[in-house]
Amino acid sequence: MVASLISEKMGTDIVALEIKKLSSVADYLVVCSAESDRQVQAIVRHIEDWGKKNGERPLSVVGADVGQWALVDLNDVVVHVFLDRVRGVYDLEGLWADAKHVSVTEKKAVAPKQAAPKKSAPKKSAPKKSVSKKSAPKKTAKKPVKRRAR
Numbered sequence: 001m002v003a004s005l006i007s008e009k010m011g012t013d014i015v016a017l018e019i020k021k022l023s024s025v026a027d028y029l030v031v032c033s034a035e036s037d038r039q040v041q042a043i044v045r046h047i048e049d050w051g052k053k054n055g056e057r058p059l060s061v062v063g064a065d066v067g068q069w070a071l072v073d074l075n076d077v078v079v080h081v082f083l084d085r086v087r088g089v090y091d092l093e094g095l096w097a098d099a100k101h102v103s104v105t106e107k108k109a110v111a112p113k114q115a116a117p118k119k120s121a122p123k124k125s126a127p128k129k130s131v132s133k134k135s136a137p138k139k140t141a142k143k144p145v146k147r148r149a150r
Contacts, residue, residue, distance in 0.1 A: 002077055003104040005050055006032045009043045011081065017099035027076040028102065031092050033084045037067025043081045044070045 003014050011032040020027040034040045044064040051057050051074065060073040068086050072079040080092060 002030050002047065002074070002079055003032075005047050006030070006043055006079075006081070009039065009046050010035075011039070011043050012084075013087075014104045015093055016102040016104045017093070017096050018102050019096060019099045022096070022099055026073075026078045028078070029092070029096060029099065030077060030079045030104075031082070031087070032080070033082055033087050035084060037083065040064070040067040040070050040081045040083060044072055047072050047074075047079060 003016060006014055011034055014030065014032045017029045017031070018027065019025070019029050032043070034043060041064050044061060048058055048061065056074065058072050058074055061070065063070040064072075068083050069090070070081045072081070082090070
């Protein structure tokens with residue numbers, strides 16, 4: 001659930017580690033990256049808002065005001081949100097190398113849907129000409145272009 005909240009705010013490189021056998025602090029540790037201090041703050045705020053709506057207020061939130069590295073303690077889950085350049089300095093994945101990696105499925109960013117063009121009245125078509133198979137042009141399907149939302 002936390003991973004989907006992070007990916008909604010375009011957090012990247014989400015890693016979830018199961019640490020319950022290694023520490024009594026929490027059951028899971030989630031680490032992610034953000035491109036800017038504002039994005040770090042937005043991810044933390046989004047997690048806090050979700051918690052308030054669902055009756056799961058964070059026990060503690062640290063570092064969100066600065067935005068370089070923030071920690072959100074959700075009791076059984078501790079979330080670390082890093083700026084890209086700061087994450088490597090702390091190397092939490094290396095520190096918890098003995099922890100089991102938990103599969104995280106990130107929601108891919110999808111460009112907002114564009115409004116469908118208005119349908120006009122159907123046009124009357126001319127009678128079809130018979131065309132031999134050899135001279136008929138081949139129909140090729142165009143692949144849709146995937147764009148990443150920013």
